Amino acid sequence: MHEVTESSPQPMPVTAEAPSCRRLLHVGCGPKSPHRLHAVFRDQRIWDEVRLDLDPKVVPDIICSTVDMRRLVPSDSFDAVWSSHNLEHLFDHEVPLALAEFRRVLKPGGYLLLRCPDLPAILATIARTGLEEPAYISPAGPIAPLDMLFGHRPSIAQGNRFMAHHTGFSDVRLGRLLREAGFSEVLTRSAEHYDLWAVAFVTPGNSQPVLAELGASGLAFTA
Template identity: 40%
Template sequence: MTQPKVLNVGGNSKAIALPPIFDGYEHLLLDIDPTGKPDLLCDARELTSTPAAQYDAVYCSHNLEHYFRHDVPRGLAGFIHVLKPQGFAFIRVPDIQEVMRIAVERRLEPDDVLYQSASGPIQVLDVLYGWGAQIARSGVDFFAHKTGFSPALMNKTLRAAGFANVYIATGNLEVGALAFLQPPDAATRQKLGLPASG
């Protein structure tokens, strides 16, 4: 049996660990920045011009929000293009709905600190618009957030793109989605902690 492959979209570096669900997967990196020595140097919107059905999974952590809303379907079309029929995408984005709820509840201003991270204080506007320190330091506008997602909008967006089965989870100011082209089999459901049916 061949080792399954996961395409890490915009992961920046292979030194950054993937979630445990990808233990045993061959890790391939896609990025627009050559510094991290990606396996594929391109924008996710260009994936439709690469060979089809090459990957068992696509992992996209905090990258989809960097596209304008009209470009999100192009990126997702690329994910679908490179996934094998039984493949899935694991997508993580900021949970704008939860950020706004907390900001209102705590009466936070946009420049108030929402939480402390390993990189330093993260303000409300950093989650909404992109981490200002990174954008200023790099001078790269791509790092700005151009699209926001709530759990319902992520579900709707993935289904509109062509994913047949979508499972949404929230927590830690994130929306996490497992999106399948076809219904996952029992072994996959068990491995990923998904309900037995649905």
């Protein structure tokens, strides 16, 4: 595996691809697993996944922060960016920087698919049942509103401080931040397990094929 770190002088590795292969940047990727990809990205005949994470323990292709990827990830080099539950781990002032970086690395016609905790839904649950009553059961065990607000407590207790949360989002706030980062069209929606989803497009009028793919996978957005 060709690993690239912030101290490496080499440019990002370019893998041999089939002519129809699309490039996916998986940011905050965590340990390698196809289940960490959204269903639309799992077909390796279509998507070439490049994994990026700040934590070297998960053995990503690229080790760096999403806040500044300029030395390691060229502009206009990916067809899609997949960001699953990592935006909330940034400090609030870093979020616009990361979103601008996602926009920078996308090709014309590219898009970002993102999910993060749905803060208004979490707060509504706190008002009903309190901070510590489990809201749902995940593969990692029971998840309480306190975990969704501040990060998964058992993981943090075991020394994984990357799991701490430092900011939060509503659909309105997330949509505004994405538009301010330079995306031309942004759609958001709430979903089960207190997830807030967003899909953001670089090029105006380019959304329908992607929205159809997402809808077929069970993730429908309403314009």
